[in-house]
Amino acid sequence: MKAISFIKKHAMVGLAGAAIVGFSSFKFVEQYDRAGLMWYPVDSSGNISNTGTTSPTSGCSEEELPIVCEIQLESNPNGTPPATHINDTQLRGGAVPFEDAKFRNEN
Structure with missing residues (x-):
């Protein structure tokens, strides 16, 4: 039960982190292409x-x-x-x- 409670409590933080990493990878690819x-x-x-x-x-x-x-x-x-x-x-x-x-x- 503690694991499910922990996941529910921190799911939004995990999703936000994944979104930040995902969007920043597009910037990296754009810089690589222009190089x-x-x-x-x-x-x-x-x-x-x-x-x-x-x-x-x-x-x-x-x-x-x-x-x-x-x-x-x-x-x-x-x-x-x-x-x-x-x-x-x-x-x-x-x-x-x-x-x-x-x-x-x-x-």
Whole structure:
């Protein structure tokens, strides 16, 4: 009888604790997903660099200009981009999703 009484008395506390742990795990997964995003430079031919950085360079613009300067993609486990050319990304009609892009005028 003591066990049943104890469970009844503390059931709400247990449920609240489980809810807190459950909801905080969603935040952890969200942070983990965003950790793989990298900015990759794109040359004038549309080739995407194999090396990326965690933040964009200052020479690119938010304004959608003719040339893609950098693109933010989720990197592969080895740190390389999932596409080698801008045409492979959804930005230019391909299948590889992108998070964001920066642009520049033609040189």
